[in-house]
Amino acid sequence: MGVPFGTVFVPRAYSSASPVDPTSSSTSIPGLHVLRDFITVSERRAAFDAAVALSGRAEVEAGKSSRPDAVSTAHNVNSKEKFQSVALALDNGETAVCEHFSNYASSVEGGHKLTYFRGTIPDFGGVTIMERLGALHELQDEVASSRARLSRSANDHWRWRLTLNHYPTGQGDSVPRLGFPWHRDLTANGAATMILNLGADGALEFGEEPQSDTGDKVDGLRYSSSDHAVVDGDEVVPLERITLTDGDVLLLTGPARWEYLHRVVPCPGGTERVSLVYGVW
Secondary structure, three states, X not given: OOOOOOOOOOOOOOOOOOOXXXXXXXXXXXXXXXXXXXXXHHHHHHHHHHHHHHHHHHHHHHHHOOOOOEEOOOOOOOOOOEEEEEEEEOOOOOEEEEEEEOOOXXXXXXXXXXXXXXXXXXXEOOEOHHHHHHOOHHHHHHHHHHHHHOOOOOOOOOOEEEEEEEEOOOEOOOEOEOOEEEEOOOHHHOOOXXXXXXXXXXXXXXXXXXXXXXXXXXXXXXXXXXXXXXXXXXXXXXXXXXXXXXXXXXXXXXXXXXXXXXEEOOEOOOOOXXXXXXXXX
């Protein structure tokens, strides 16, 4: 069931036994959590198929529009990004209004498709993804601490965001499956970032923010790529590489969310991949 903007969504302990027992892998990046096998094999297939279908529907609706593409004024890459605002009818009878980018962060046509949802959030194959994410204590702690740090009300209802990324199959070494450049997620996208990987494996790298011209580090707790983004990706030295397999979740809290940069690594000949990136305030 989609969760409309402003709807009460109370974080709580998951009331029934989860169908899987995800295992957590440690990392060298503070606040970064890898949750393996977060959803079952059958749920992965259902969610993947539903996500690909929804991305395809958004692409079709965007193509029907007679309006010129809108230029995004708030995104996290150093390129001019254009989108179409489209309304998608969901299986549960609700309508989700989203911003669909047909070719995000790439000069290659037919590349990475990005669809951004706020307000009504779709589900995927009936899998209770947001409910399970909302039960994570690390997420609950990050929402509380980030609200306090930014002087936001501690009692406001949770408001979710979702970015649906659809990476098509690459065409061998000459045209790999595209990645996503170095960035830090926008503050508006949520106090924490939760990435559910579906389909093919996806590799992400984490690195420290480059120093400014004065040699000073920018405080990541006061900085987001809403205002600053990496111009030259070669300036970033990867510190850790995480490979997500089908059904894994990567949870970014604390320094991993607010201080470090991350990117999705291109994959030569990589097969089709979806990442569902959730955020909540």
